[in-house]
Amino acid sequence: MPRVSPDHLQARRRQILDGARTCFARHGYEGATVRRLEEATGLSRGAIFHHFKDKESLFLALAEDDAARMADVVAEQGLVQVMRDLLSDRTPGGGSESETEWLGTRLEVSRRLRTDSEFRARWAQRSEQLTAATKARLQWQREGGNLRDDVDVDVLTAYLELVLEGLVSHLAMGLPADDLGPVLDVVEESVRRHRGR
């Protein structure tokens, strides 16, 4: 029996995730059939489901990927920067189209999230890491005196996350977004400390 190296396993996992992301983006959650997942990843269903229990787990692993990447940006530059990156990703040349479509697929599971409490719990677990990173960053800014101090950090975290949800929805619906840069300036400024406050 051949031994498989951890590096190889990791690369295989990555191959599956990348293909699956494109597949979910193109066909939506329901439309991403096992056959299409095979085509998109270039692997057999046996290989795919050796790494991920089922389609739901695969989808949630992608959501976890998103949260982890966003949490990294948050730690360095804050959640508003995550939003600015989402905005600029969609400009021509930014390799935007499939990213927008992937955001749309995230919206399409809303019914499932609402009605399937186990799925919702697994989803929420994935986004906790983004919330934690946002809260930590805001706390750090408060200690540095750069954050407004008249509103609880939990409230400011929820505020920024709500705007992010709005941006995801806006982009996923293909609505015009060229004018949103100054809107994000308002968002950023509204959590900052002002002179005289």
Added chain:
Amino acid sequence: MPRVSPDHLQARRRQILDGARTCFARHGYEGATVRRLEEATGLSRGAIFHHFKDKESLFLALAEDDAARMADVVAEQGLVQVMRDLLSDRTPGGGSESETEWLGTRLEVSRRLRTDSEFRARWAQRSEQLTAATKARLQWQREGGNLRDDVDVDVLTAYLELVLEGLVSHLAMGLPADDLGPVLDVVEESVRRHRGR
């Protein structure tokens, strides 16, 4: 041939819209089949499509209804009040469940909005009235000296609409919303004029 009074036509139209809204909320856009629309409205397909050209037109008429109702609230109390109403609608006893489900159906059409430019144009036309009402209200507040004057009214309008989109998405996904009251306070305050600004 019997003459039909305008009042009767209007009542029939209302009956169709109310039933269709429940049907879309319960089954989603795709799941709202003609048979189910018949059951939900208590009318034949002939009667339904006498009033509305097709399912898409019926759906867009409901979106237009939403926009008109919201625009009325905006004119009197502003867009943040629309958001507060959405929040309180979902509290126990608020007749919330089907409203939340309807919001979810609005999200589910995101793929269609993104890929079908004609559908997107018809949808956008429906929301223009909400944008216009929001802008008019903000303009009026600015003239009264209650609005911050360092940011363009168009930007503030887009800002409030983005937060509304976030709230709709959040509620439609069934995420916890009990802590969002103070978040809306931050939103409201961030468009107001401050002493010293």
